Amino acid sequence: MHISVNVDGMTYADEVEPRLLLVHYLRERLSKTGTVVGCDTGNCGACTVHLDGHSVKSCQMLAVQANGHEVTTIEGLARDGKLHPVQEAFRSNHALQCGFCTPGMIMQAIDLLADESDPDDEAVRKGLEGNLCRCTGYQNIVRAVQDAAQRMKPGAGPKQEQHSDEHIAATQPVGGE
Amino acid sequence: MIPAEFKYLFPSSVDEAVRMLAEEGEDAKVIAGGQSLVPVLRMRLAAPTALIDIAGLTELTGVRDDGDSLLIGAMTTHYEVQRDHLVQDHALLLRLVTDTIADPQIRHRGTFGGSLCHADPAGDLLAPVLALDAVMIIAGPAGRREVPASEFFVDYFTTALAPDEILLDVRVPKYTGWGAHYEKLNRVAQAWSIVAVAAAVQVRDGSISAARVGLTNVGSGPLRATEVEAALVGQPATAEAISDAALRASSGDGYKDNLARVLTGRALTAAVAG
Numbered sequence: 309m310h311i312s313v314n315v316d317g318m319t320y321a322d323e324v325e326p327r328l329l330l331v332h333y334l335r336e337r338l339s340k341t342g343t344v345v346g347c348d349t350g351n352c353g354a355c356t357v358h359l360d361g362h363s364v365k366s367c368q369m370l371a372v373q374a375n376g377h378e379v380t381t382i383e384g385l386a387r388d389g390k391l392h393p394v395q396e397a398f399r400s401n402h403a404l405q406c407g408f409c410t411p412g413m414i415m416q417a418i419d420l421l422a423d424e425s426d427p428d429d430e431a432v433r434k435g436l437e438g439n440l441c442r443c444t445g446y447q448n449i450v451r452a453v454q455d456a457a458q459r460m461k462p463g464a465g466p467k468q469e470q471h472s473d474e475h476i477a478a479t480q481p482v483g484g485e
Numbered sequence: 486m487i488p489a490e491f492k493y494l495f496p497s498s499v500d501e502a503v504r505m506l507a508e509e510g511e512d513a514k515v516i517a518g519g520q521s522l523v524p525v526l527r528m529r530l531a532a533p534t535a536l537i538d539i540a541g542l543t544e545l546t547g548v549r550d551d552g553d554s555l556l557i558g559a560m561t562t563h564y565e566v567q568r569d570h571l572v573q574d575h576a577l578l579l580r581l582v583t584d585t586i587a588d589p590q591i592r593h594r595g596t597f598g599g600s601l602c603h604a605d606p607a608g609d610l611l612a613p614v615l616a617l618d619a620v621m622i623i624a625g626p627a628g629r630r631e632v633p634a635s636e637f638f639v640d641y642f643t644t645a646l647a648p649d650e651i652l653l654d655v656r657v658p659k660y661t662g663w664g665a666h667y668e669k670l671n672r673v674a675q676a677w678s679i680v681a682v683a684a685a686v687q688v689r690d691g692s693i694s695a696a697r698v699g700l701t702n703v704g705s706g707p708l709r710a711t712e713v714e715a716a717l718v719g720q721p722a723t724a725e726a727i728s729d730a731a732l733r734a735s736s737g738d739g740y741k742d743n744l745a746r747v748l749t750g751r752a753l754t755a756a757v758a759g
Contacts, residue, residue, distance in 0.1 A: 359594075363589060438674075
């Protein structure tokens with residue numbers, strides 16, 4: 309079956325079997341191996357990507373279901389060699405040990421922050437309930453997401469740091485994509 | 486695992502979808518969000534010969550005001566239900582239940598109608614839809630028909646839908662101003678309910694004027710706790726009245742009776758409070 313999918317800003321046209329899973333399409337056809345397969349049963353969230361800006365589990369979707377849609381993977385987050393603020397926050401808060409769950413955690417954290425710009429501890433844990441981590445005990449992941457929320461606040465960029473940012477604090481936070 | 490091979494079809498209208506189902510025969514299956522079906526295909530618990538993807542039927546998406554009722558399109562995602570103002574104002578119970586379904590990623594893809602048609606007895610939407618007296622609006626080769634929720638859920642993973650029929654909309658009467666709560670017992674995040682209780686209560690001048698109670702995962706399908714409902718009507722909205730009524734909750738075969746009673750008490754207490 310013919311599909312056309314925009315992945316990380318590039319449009320790909322491919323012939324695929326209808327039974328091909330989206331995660332296998334991303335990894336094996338497009339070499340986007342940043343998205344990983346964890347549990348293979350829809351529980352762990354390691355394969356999380358964004359479909360039209362919303363997080364989905366790419367091992368629970370067929371590639372043909374993404375036909376005509378936009379997919380963002382962990383590989384599409386960095387801009388001009390600079391990591392996304394959520395990636396930076398994960399790094400500086402030691403929010404990963406083995407790192408296997410990290411691509412999915414980061415994609416889901418971005419989704420969470422788009423809905424809730426300043427989540428408390430419980431909101432982060434609830435927002436990440438579809439993502440499992442077997443190393444960290446989640447403490448540093450929660451810290452990283454809250455740190456990322458601060459980094460992504462309006463006025464958090466270097467220029468504005470030198471001024472009071474009260475006048476722009478009411479504007480919408482940057483969604484990250 | 487990799488699913489078995491199947492043919493994939495994209496109808497552009499409900500009529501075309503119904504025609505495709507008839508043409509492809511009994512081994513064809515409708516795919517909505519796929520959040521139950523794709524895992525089933527992957528585990529090869531089912532091997533349909535054709536999947537009919539109704540994602541293109543945009544008329545099946547969204548919640549509409551229909552006078553005394555809401556019409557919830559079968560393809561409305563859980564995420565959309567959670568954020569819908571009509572649902573919030575007139576069917577609060579459904580929003581509270583939907584908040585607890587699976588996890589955010591699954592709620593982005595999974596659909597209201599898909600959950601009901603899959604009819605997993607542990608599925609969260611079955612009991613509230615039953616308790617709220619919802620009606621399924623179904624399209625088939627002979628036209629449209631309506632099936633009340635009380636006749637729709639037949640058995641484990643089995644509904645009144647014929648193989649060549651599609652669920653279009655769910656009509657839910659308005660429960661404006663009713664208190665509601667979903668009390669769900671599960672061991673870990675994103676686990677299915679061991680038992681859950683969906684309760685909606687209307688309180689007027691301090692007494693209970695109407696109540697709806699549905700039980701999740703106590704049998705082969707959702708159960709409605711009609712004896713509990715009857716025991717509540719006309720009673721003052723007090724802890725005593727609620728605990729007396731909750732004692733009448735039953736799982737049918739006795740196995741989960743105690744859980745059903747305890748969780749019914751908790752659900753009603755929270756529903757009366759707000």
